[in-house]
Amino acid sequence: MITFKQTVSVLLSFMFLFSLSIDSGQCDGTKECTELYRRLESIGLNTRYVRKLVSHLEVEFAEPTSTAQAEWRYIVNNLRLPIEVKEETASRIKFDIKCYQMDTIIHELCHASLDMLAQKDSPLNSPERNHYDVVNSIWADLYFDDRHKFLGHQRYPRMKADEICAYYVGGAVNNVFAGLSNILRFNIDLAILYIKTPDDADRLGSTFILPSDEMIKNNSFMKFMFSAEGYDAHHAGNDTAYFQGKAIPWNEREFVKRDMFDKVLDLRLPHNRQELCSNLNAVDNSWIKGKREELLQARKKVAEKVAKKLAAAQSESPAPNPTNPPTAINLLGVDPQLLNTLPADQ
Numbered sequence: 001m002i003t004f005k006q007t008v009s010v011l012l013s014f015m016f017l018f019s020l021s022i023d024s025g026q027c028d029g030t031k032e033c034t035e036l037y038r039r040l041e042s043i044g045l046n047t048r049y050v051r052k053l054v055s056h057l058e059v060e061f062a063e064p065t066s067t068a069q070a071e072w073r074y075i076v077n078n079l080r081l082p083i084e085v086k087e088e089t090a091s092r093i094k095f096d097i098k099c100y101q102m103d104t105i106i107h108e109l110c111h112a113s114l115d116m117l118a119q120k121d122s123p124l125n126s127p128e129r130n131h132y133d134v135v136n137s138i139w140a141d142l143y144f145d146d147r148h149k150f151l152g153h154q155r156y157p158r159m160k161a162d163e164i165c166a167y168y169v170g171g172a173v174n175n176v177f178a179g180l181s182n183i184l185r186f187n188i189d190l191a192i193l194y195i196k197t198p199d200d201a202d203r204l205g206s207t208f209i210l211p212s213d214e215m216i217k218n219n220s221f222m223k224f225m226f227s228a229e230g231y232d233a234h235h236a237g238n239d240t241a242y243f244q245g246k247a248i249p250w251n252e253r254e255f256v257k258r259d260m261f262d263k264v265l266d267l268r269l270p271h272n273r274q275e276l277c278s279n280l281n282a283v284d285n286s287w288i289k290g291k292r293e294e295l296l297q298a299r300k301k302v303a304e305k306v307a308k309k310l311a312a313a314q315s316e317s318p319a320p321n322p323t324n325p326p327t328a329i330n331l332l333g334v335d336p337q338l339l340n341t342l343p344a345d346q
C-alpha cells in the first residue's frame with residue numbers, strides 16, 4: 001500500500017522529471033549555428049544579437065514540407081531548417097551555404113526574435129526594442145490600410161507585419177552575399193579585366209577593388225553584376241512579402257525600411273558595395289585570409305601572362321637600331337626619336 005508520504009514523493013519525482021524534460025526541450029542551438037556565425041562575421045557582420053537569440057532556441061534540420069522550406073515553431077521554441085543547409089557529417093549549418101539559404105535562415109530568425117526577445121519595455125535602441133518598434137510601425141501601416149479589411153475588419157495585421165519584416169531583412173542579407181560573390185568573382189576570376197601590366201598586380205597586392213563606373217557602363221556583364229539595383233541592401237532584396245500564399249500589400253515608408261535593414265537582428269549590414277568591399281579589406285579571419293591568397297595568386301598569374309605577351313611583342317618588333325639600343329623607357333613604347341629631342345640633363 002502506498003502511503004500519503006510516498007504518493008507525495010512520487011508526485012514530486014514526476015514533477016522533477018517533467019521539468020527536466022521541459023529543460024531539455026529548450027536546448028541551446030548554438031552548436032548548430034557556429035558556422036553560421038563564422039560566415040556572417042567573415043564579411044564583418046555583427047552576430048552578437050543573433051548569438052543571444054540562438055542561445056534561447058533549439059535548431060533542428062528536416063526535409064521541407066509541401067508548405068514551407070523552414071519553420072519557426074514558436075510553441076516549442078524550435079527553429080526547423082531545411083536539411084540542405086546541414087553539414088553532411090555534423091549536425092550544424094554549413095559555412096558555405098547559398099545566398100537563398102542564408103535568406104531562409106535569417107527570415108526564420110526574424111520570426112524567432114520577434115516571438116522571444118523583441119519587447120516594448122526593452123531599453124531604447126536595443127536590438128530587442130528596435131525590432132519591436134519596426135514591426136509595430138508596419139503593423140500600424142497595415143491596420144489603417146483598407147486593402148487589409150475583410151467585412152470591415154483587419155485580418156492578421158501583426159502576423160503580416162512580422163512576415164514583411166522577415167521577407168525584407170532576409171532579402172537584404174541575401175543581397176549582401178550575392179554582392180559578395182560578385183566582388184570575389186570580379187577580383188579573382190576576372191583579374192584579366194583590370195591587370196594590364198605586371199605593375200598593376202604589385203600595386204594592388206591582395207586589396208579587393210570594385211570595377212570603375214566606366215567599366216560597368218561599357219561592359220554588359222559588369223552591368224549585370226554591378227548594377228545599382230543588384231546590390232544596395234537598402235533599396236533592393238525582397239520587395240514583396242507573402243502571407244498564406246498571397247502578396248501582402250504594403251506602402252513601405254522609407255524610414256521604416258531603413259530602420260528595418262539597419263536595426264533588425266543588429267547585423268549591421270553594409271549599405272552598399274563600397275562598404276562591403278571596405279569590410280573585406282578590413283576584416284581579419286581565416287576565410288578572408290584564404291580569399292586574399294587566392295586573389296594574390298590570380299593576379300600574379302595574369303601579370304605573368306601579361307609580361308610574357310609584352311616580351312613576345314618586343315621580340316616581334318623590328319630589330320633595334322644599334323646606335324639607339326632599347327632602354328627601360330622605350331620598352332614602355334616611347335618613340336626613341338622623341339627621346340633625342342628631350343633636353344639633356346643639366
Ligand SMILES: [Zn+2]
Nearest residue numbers: 107111163166
Ligand atoms: Zn515567414
